[in-house]
Amino acid sequence: MSSYDGAMQVADFCSTSRVVIVAGKGGVGKTTVTAALAVTAARAGRSVLIVEVEGKSGLPAMFGAAALGYEEIELEAGVRARFLTPDAALIDYLVTHGMKRISKRLASSGALDVVATAVPGMKDILVLGKVKSIEETRAADLVIVDAPAAGHAVTFLMSARGLLDAVRVGPIRKQAQDVVSLLSDPARCQVMLVTLAEETPVSEVVDTAFAIEDRAGVALGPVIVNGCFTPLPVGVTADTGAILADARAANRFVSAREADDLAHAAAFLEERHALQQSQIQRLHELLPLPQIELPFVFNPDITRTQLDTLAAAFARGIEGL
Amino acid sequence: MRIDELVDDRRVVICCGTGGVGKTTTAAVLALEGARRGRKACVVTIDPARRLADALGIERLTNDPTEIDPKLWSDIGADVVPGGRLSAMMLDTKSTFDLLVTRNASSPEQARRILENTFYRNVSGALGGTQEYMAMEKLHELHDEGDFDLIVVDTPPTRHALDFLDAPQRLTRLLDNRVFRLLMMPTRAYLRVASVAVQTFLRTVSRVVGSEVIEDVVAFFRAFEGMEDGFRERAAVVGEILTDPATAFVLVTSPRRDAMQEATFFADRLAEAGQSVQSLIVNRVHPSFGDETPAGLRAAADTLRHAGSEPATRLAALYDSLADFREIATLEREHLEALRARIGGDTVLAYIPYLAHDVHDFATLHEVGELLFDTISAR
Numbered sequence: 246m247s248s249y250d251g252a253m254q255v256a257d258f259c260s261t262s263r264v265v266i267v268a269g270k271g272g273v274g275k276t277t278v279t280a281a282l283a284v285t286a287a288r289a290g291r292s293v294l295i296v297e298v299e300g301k302s303g304l305p306a307m308f309g310a311a312a313l314g315y316e317e318i319e320l321e322a323g324v325r326a327r328f329l330t331p332d333a334a335l336i337d338y339l340v341t342h343g344m345k346r347i348s349k350r351l352a353s354s355g356a357l358d359v360v361a362t363a364v365p366g367m368k369d370i371l372v373l374g375k376v377k378s379i380e381e382t383r384a385a386d387l388v389i390v391d392a393p394a395a396g397h398a399v400t401f402l403m404s405a406r407g408l409l410d411a412v413r414v415g416p417i418r419k420q421a422q423d424v425v426s427l428l429s430d431p432a433r434c435q436v437m438l439v440t441l442a443e444e445t446p447v448s449e450v451v452d453t454a455f456a457i458e459d460r461a462g463v464a465l466g467p468v469i470v471n472g473c474f475t476p477l478p479v480g481v482t483a484d485t486g487a488i489l490a491d492a493r494a495a496n497r498f499v500s501a502r503e504a505d506d507l508a509h510a511a512a513f514l515e516e517r518h519a520l521q522q523s524q525i526q527r528l529h530e531l532l533p534l535p536q537i538e539l540p541f542v543f544n545p546d547i548t549r550t551q552l553d554t555l556a557a558a559f560a561r562g563i564e565g566l
Numbered sequence: 567m568r569i570d571e572l573v574d575d576r577r578v579v580i581c582c583g584t585g586g587v588g589k590t591t592t593a594a595v596l597a598l599e600g601a602r603r604g605r606k607a608c609v610v611t612i613d614p615a616r617r618l619a620d621a622l623g624i625e626r627l628t629n630d631p632t633e634i635d636p637k638l639w640s641d642i643g644a645d646v647v648p649g650g651r652l653s654a655m656m657l658d659t660k661s662t663f664d665l666l667v668t669r670n671a672s673s674p675e676q677a678r679r680i681l682e683n684t685f686y687r688n689v690s691g692a693l694g695g696t697q698e699y700m701a702m703e704k705l706h707e708l709h710d711e712g713d714f715d716l717i718v719v720d721t722p723p724t725r726h727a728l729d730f731l732d733a734p735q736r737l738t739r740l741l742d743n744r745v746f747r748l749l750m751m752p753t754r755a756y757l758r759v760a761s762v763a764v765q766t767f768l769r770t771v772s773r774v775v776g777s778e779v780i781e782d783v784v785a786f787f788r789a790f791e792g793m794e795d796g797f798r799e800r801a802a803v804v805g806e807i808l809t810d811p812a813t814a815f816v817l818v819t820s821p822r823r824d825a826m827q828e829a830t831f832f833a834d835r836l837a838e839a840g841q842s843v844q845s846l847i848v849n850r851v852h853p854s855f856g857d858e859t860p861a862g863l864r865a866a867a868d869t870l871r872h873a874g875s876e877p878a879t880r881l882a883a884l885y886d887s888l889a890d891f892r893e894i895a896t897l898e899r900e901h902l903e904a905l906r907a908r909i910g911g912d913t914v915l916a917y918i919p920y921l922a923h924d925v926h927d928f929a930t931l932h933e934v935g936e937l938l939f940d941t942i943s944a945r
Contacts, residue, residue, distance in 0.1 A: 270585060270586055271586035271587075364775050443924070444923070481884060488884065491877035491880050497869075497881065499881070506855045507888050510888040510891045511884055513855075513891070514887055545821055545823045546823045
């Protein structure tokens with residue numbers, strides 16, 4: 246395999262399955278990882294379609310684009326994105342199944358809510374069913390689904406199997422069967438879990454991973470550990486005395502207060518980094534999946550510039566797998 | 567207002583916010599601080615991590631309040647104002663809903679018909695808005711019973727969390743749905759009165775999901791007949807609790823952009839519903855580390871790197887790192903001030919800094935309380 250260069254490896258990785266579902270609990274940076282993966286794949290020459298399933302996504306802003314709609318938009322060369330709601334997926338479903346006349350009524354009367362309540366997982370099935378038809382039409386080399394937040398990921402992925410038990414006849418059952426075959430084929434679909442190197446997120450991602458493999462039967466890709474601090478270079482310490490000594494040696498005036506600020510920031514970084522490393526180690530021990538670490542971004546607003554940095558780290562992580 | 571007022575004077579505190587921002591911990595800390603100050607406090611959590619129960623020394627949180635052992639306070643040497651006590655519970659959506667049905671049903675027979683209905687069982691699971699609705703129902707129950715003078719309610723970690731503002735009305739709206747009212751007419755009779763459109767509609771629904779589903783739904787609506795008034799009355803009472811001046815809304819967030827966007831959405835929705843946010847509590851704020859500008863620090867780093875010597879290179883790395891932290895701290899504070907300005911009024915902005923460890927024990931919960939209540943003494 247030594248003939249593989251980095252780009253080939255990234256391209257191969259991005260062809261492992263045609264659909265990647267990015268999942269994780271709220272606040273771990275799922276959307277950021279989705280965007281970074283899209284940029285990484287696009288750079289390796291794969292066309293990407295991002296599917297957002299929750300409203301108010303921060304995704305378009307990262308690319309400097311306006312809000313997403315049901316129609317695809319191009320975020321940049323090789324990266325397209327669209328929004329997918331259960332209501333829109335239902336209308337789409339009815340139209341393609343020869344029930345166009347009734348579709349608007351069903352959605353507008355509030356009846357979808359009643360039916361969706363009557364059939365648990367119905368909304369998830371509609372969304373995943375639409376993902377399946379996008380995959381079948383080969384709309385892109387790689388379809389990335391930014392999954393719903395919270396502990397909802399497992400429910401989302403389990404919905405199809407659950408529905409097969411509940412509904413014994415009808416087109417919805419067929420839809421559920423199609424979704425199950427998409428989810429259980431590793432060449433078509435895999436789940437990429439995102440977490441932070443912190444105690445609770447690590448515990449939760451471990452639980453989620455086992456639940457997805459055991460109960461939903463979906464293949465898991467590497468775990469993305471987001472927000473990892475880069476340690477200070479070797480030899481640099483968070484010590485005010487050492488800082489002042491270096492300042493004298495370098496012939497630079499550093500006030501005692503500034504030396505304190507430098508030391509405090511460095512100490513904070515060291516402490517967070519050490520905590521993260523212990524959690525990364527814990528994740529290794531608890532979950533036998535490869536990990537890709539993405540760096541912490543010192544900006545609450547992820548923009549295109551930061552995405553480049555993250556995509557580069559993503560590619561390095563893939564090469565290191 | 568001062569953050570102290572939340573736990574000193576209010577009767578009900580509702581914590582809103584998106585997932586992953588430490589909402590449950592914040593709710594627990596507020597109740598704990600209220601109890602420490604002498605109030606009979608209860609925290610209603612939605613889906614707490616196992617460790618919250620552990621931290622409170624409770625074997626398992628249930629749908630009924632469990633009081634914590636007062637010994638926990640003395641173990642950590644905290645001063646508790648006499649009379650103060652803390653209870654905690656975890657909302658069980660289904661049991662709460664079952665109880666609500668049982669209490670409102672005109673006969674045990676009606677209750678049984680509803681509780682056994684498949685559609686009801688789905689509704690009463692944690693589906694769309696029911697959890698929010700039941701959180702309010704639980705609040706109503708605790709408020710009514712009067713065992714507590716401070717009730718802190720955690721809300722589910724989703725965008726739907728604000729559904730509790732109109733959740734009670736949602737159920738009555740569901741019961742009022744025109745199409746399904748037709749379904750409730752005696753068998754076959756609806757075919758005569760229902761328009762062609764409705765008939766087509768019902769056939770379509772049956773074709774998509776199967777006729778069993780429709781039968782369940784019809785049975786559910788029939789079973790519910792006559793209970794709407796009771797539900798409407800309760801919805802009105804919950805509405806009164808929410809608009810009572812003794813009720814406060816706390817918006818919990820973190821300074822990340824997505825969390826801030828969600829917080830803005832929550833603040834706007836609360837404002838639309840005529841509720842004002844009394845406090846904005848921000849978790850995981852990065853420390854400030856002085857007041858120099860990131861640009862100045864980066865320039866210093868560049869100069870030092872240029873000098874090339876080992877001590878200068880080491881210093882350059884430290885300046886770069888400080889610049890990173892100054893940059894994120896500055897941006898975070900700008901965003902938070904902007905959010906506070908958007909909320910308006912005299913909203914308190916309180917920070918909980920990054921903690922080295924997750925909250926595992928009672929001492930840490932208490933410590934977070936101290937951090938929160940000491941950060942701000944006045945607005």
